[in-house]
Amino acid sequence: MSTARLTAMRESGRRVAVVGLGAAAMLGLVTAPAHAASWSSSLTGAAPGFESRRWTDSGGTTTIKFTGCSTDGSVSVTNVTLRKDTVGPDPSYVRASFTQCHVSSTSTSTGTWSDHGSGNYYFVVNEGATGIRLTVKSLTVSY
Known part of the structure; x- marks a missing residue:
């Protein structure tokens, strides 16, 4: 595999990871249970x-x-x-x-x-x- 292709795959994987983590964080904010005090x-x-x-x-x-x-x-x-x-x-x-x-x-x-x-x-x-x-x-x- 060429270096350019590996770099493109790494960048694509990073974007997917960042989007996935962002979505998980937002979902956590939206669905977090109310904390009684x-x-x-x-x-x-x-x-x-x-x-x-x-x-x-x-x-x-x-x-x-x-x-x-x-x-x-x-x-x-x-x-x-x-x-x-x-x-x-x-x-x-x-x-x-x-x-x-x-x-x-x-x-x-x-x-x-x-x-x-x-x-x-x-x-x-x-x-x-x-x-x-x-x-x-x-x-x-x-x-």
């Missing part, structure tokens, strides 16, 4: 209207779980509202009433919100209530 914390003496830390969600279901809820009074319900951080008034989504977490220090209440698109989110506890201080032994936000 979460964070955990606790609350001590959270006043009505307390806002959680913000998190960035690329879209999908959001689940908030409280374990071991107690208040400084006789209230045995905690209202949790998911909100989206936006310019102007932040939209709020369905309010979840957590009651089971008040039964014992190991009891859990869970709220699940459907996909509201990508963006920065946070939750608010007992929005609009007065005088209720909330303690939550552990909480987890999954998105």
Whole structure:
């Protein structure tokens, strides 16, 4: 085989390899599974209207779980509202009433919100209530 022919075959093979790798990379970007994320914390003496830390969600279901809820009074319900951080008034989504977490220090209440698109989110506890201080032994936000 001549040197020119071998060089042409090598160039052709390189192009095919580059195109193949590029296609594989694009396919990987397009079909990569969504990665779920979460964070955990606790609350001590959270006043009505307390806002959680913000998190960035690329879209999908959001689940908030409280374990071991107690208040400084006789209230045995905690209202949790998911909100989206936006310019102007932040939209709020369905309010979840957590009651089971008040039964014992190991009891859990869970709220699940459907996909509201990508963006920065946070939750608010007992929005609009007065005088209720909330303690939550552990909480987890999954998105």
